[in-house]
Amino acid sequence: MSEVNVPKLRFREFEGEWVEKELGKISKIKTGNKDTQDKMENGKYPFFVRSNTIERINTYSFDGEAILTAGDGVGVGKVFHYLNTKFDYHQRVYNIHNFDENIFGKYIYYYFADRFYRRVIKLSAKNSVDSVRMDMISKMIIPLPQKPEQQKIANFLTSIDQKIEQLTKKENLLVAYKKGVMQKIFSQEIRFRDENGEVYGDWKITKLSEITKINQGLQIPISERHLEKVSDSFFYITNEFLRKNSDKKYFIKNPPLSVICTKDDILMTRTGNTGQVVTGVDGAFHNNFFKIKYDKSINKDFFVYFLRLKETQNMILRLAGTSTIPDLNHGDFYKLKINLPSKAEQTKIANFLSSIDKKIEQVNRQIEESKGFKKGLLQQMFV
Numbered sequence: 580m581s582e583v584n585v586p587k588l589r590f591r592e593f594e595g596e597w598v599e600k601e602l603g604k605i606s607k608i609k610t611g612n613k614d615t616q617d618k619m620e621n622g623k624y625p626f627f628v629r630s631n632t633i634e635r636i637n638t639y640s641f642d643g644e645a646i647l648t649a650g651d652g653v654g655v656g657k658v659f660h661y662l663n664t665k666f667d668y669h670q671r672v673y674n675i676h677n678f679d680e681n682i683f684g685k686y687i688y689y690y691f692a693d694r695f696y697r698r699v700i701k702l703s704a705k706n707s708v709d710s711v712r713m714d715m716i717s718k719m720i721i722p723l724p725q726k727p728e729q730q731k732i733a734n735f736l737t738s739i740d741q742k743i744e745q746l747t748k749k750e751n752l753l754v755a756y757k758k759g760v761m762q763k764i765f766s767q768e769i770r771f772r773d774e775n776g777e778v779y780g781d782w783k784i785t786k787l788s789e790i791t792k793i794n795q796g797l798q799i800p801i802s803e804r805h806l807e808k809v810s811d812s813f814f815y816i817t818n819e820f821l822r823k824n825s826d827k828k829y830f831i832k833n834p835p836l837s838v839i840c841t842k843d844d845i846l847m848t849r850t851g852n853t854g855q856v857v858t859g860v861d862g863a864f865h866n867n868f869f870k871i872k873y874d875k876s877i878n879k880d881f882f883v884y885f886l887r888l889k890e891t892q893n894m895i896l897r898l899a900g901t902s903t904i905p906d907l908n909h910g911d912f913y914k915l916k917i918n919l920p921s922k923a924e925q926t927k928i929a930n931f932l933s934s935i936d937k938k939i940e941q942v943n944r945q946i947e948e949s950k951g952f953k954k955g956l957l958q959q960m961f962v
Contacts (some may be wrong), residue, residue, distance in 0.1 A: 588959035593728040597962055603717025606687070607677040610650060611640065611668035627668040629654045639665040644684045646675040646691060651710035656696030661688040673716055686729035689736050690721055693957045722962040732960055739953045743946060750942045757935045758889075764928055765888055765918070771927040779924040788913035792872045795849070795909070796864040797838045804829040813839065814862030818851045834863035838870075845871040845883060849907040854895035856886045869912065878922055880929035885917055 585596060602608070611627075613636070618626050622635030629649040647660040650671035661684070668674060675691070678684045699715055723729065763769040770778050796816075804815060812830040819827055839862075840846060846857040846868045857868070858879075864870060873882055885891055894915060899905035920928070 584962060586960050586962050588956065590728065590731050593724060593731070595725070597722045597724045599720050599722055601717065602675065602687070602691070602719045602721050603714075605679045605682050605721065605723075606675050608673060608675050608713065608716055611670050611672050611674065613638075613640070613667055613669055615669065617667075625662070625664070625666045627660055627666060627672050629658065629669055629671055631658055633660075636667045638667050640667050641665070641674060641676070643676060644678070646684070646688045648673050648675075648691075648695065648711070648716075655709070655711055656699045659688065659692040659695075661685055671710075673711065673713075675716065681726050682723070683726055683729035683733055685733040685737065687721060689733055689957070690961055691719070693961065695719065736953065736956065736960075739949060739956070743949045743953070746942055746946045746949065750939060750946065753935060753939045753942065757932065757939070760935070761884065761888060761932065764932075765885070765890075767918075771924050771931075773923065779921050782918045782920045784916055785919050786913065787915045787917060790874050790877060790917075790919075791913075793869040793909060793912060794837050794872070796866045796868045796870070797834060798866040799831050799834075804831055806830075814860070815865065816840070816846065816857070816860055816862045816868065817865040818848065818867050820860075821848070821852060821855060821857070831863060838863045840864055840870050843879070845873070845879065845886070847871060847886065849899075849912075850904055853899045853905040853907050854886075854892050856883055858883060869907075869909075876919070876922055878925035878929050880933060881925035882917075884929065884932055891915070 613626070615628050615634075617636060617638075618628070618634040619637050620635065622637045624636055624639045626634040626636035627647050628634055629652040631654070642665040644663040645661075645666075647658075647662070647668060649655050649658040650673050652671070663684075675687070678687065695716075698719055699711060702715055724732075760769065767782060772778055799815060805812060806827075806829065808814070808830045809832070812832045813834055815829040815831045817829065819829075841861055842859045844858070846860070846864055848855040848857075848867055849869050850867050871882075873879065895907060895912075896905060898911040898914060899907040919925075
């Protein structure tokens, strides 16, 4: 045991230096004895495997406070559970339990979940880790204040997690509400009224070939793409742009006018993630995209909601074919039909759905801010 310095951020009522102890000396660690095939749908107890998905099972092999983490697979260093109940767990899931009397278990959970991945990467010869050895956990050094301070830190972080959980539930409810109300709007179960309180006129089924024209993008050789924006270059919109957490951007020079788009245009993927709709982007688009031009009878936002509707997406995928990589061509796109209300009702529908989207975006922003706040605290509240 050795003394260590105090963290940058600390509750005022505490003082004194922290100490370091190996995790295996302040707790017991073991693995489960079940396999994934042992799971039971609607089982009585939670069953922890090597992912964030919690299965169910009709047996339990542990009852009490525990920290669980994946021992191999894609969840290594990324999957953590804290619980105090009856459960069962996979033979390659580690269970950290039986903490010393001067240890607050949830404090260990927060420190372990924040720092363990860095440790396994450091101890691995590769940039990824296939499996966890027992000593990676048991010999991990844990900085420890006195138990009351451990408890205060853990309770504070728990309150942030609870806020994130509440906001996430709120976001999920809004998303579900929007999905349900869109179905009712486009099936005309819900109708909007004009300034005189009268329901707008009948909707008209129209082929997209009558109200739209599409331009296909251009395949630019890799040798002509630039990773940095230069004079007179355009952002090159590819399927890579649609992937979350992708920071790779390409720029190209002198693209044809037909493949240039602005934030007011609608793009849609025709192959790959077929049917994905993109708006609000300036640049030039890849061959995997269509640019959709629509006539004056269409409200852009209403049309985007129509394209993203589950039924429309299902139809797009059927038209794109059943090959390994679906591919939607011009003729198939033009076969799509839209049940079109008057432009005034389109606008009311779009404004209503946009107001829900704004609420979802606001809650999502609060979630991200709370996660960022927690991340900053973890960096400063631990030594």
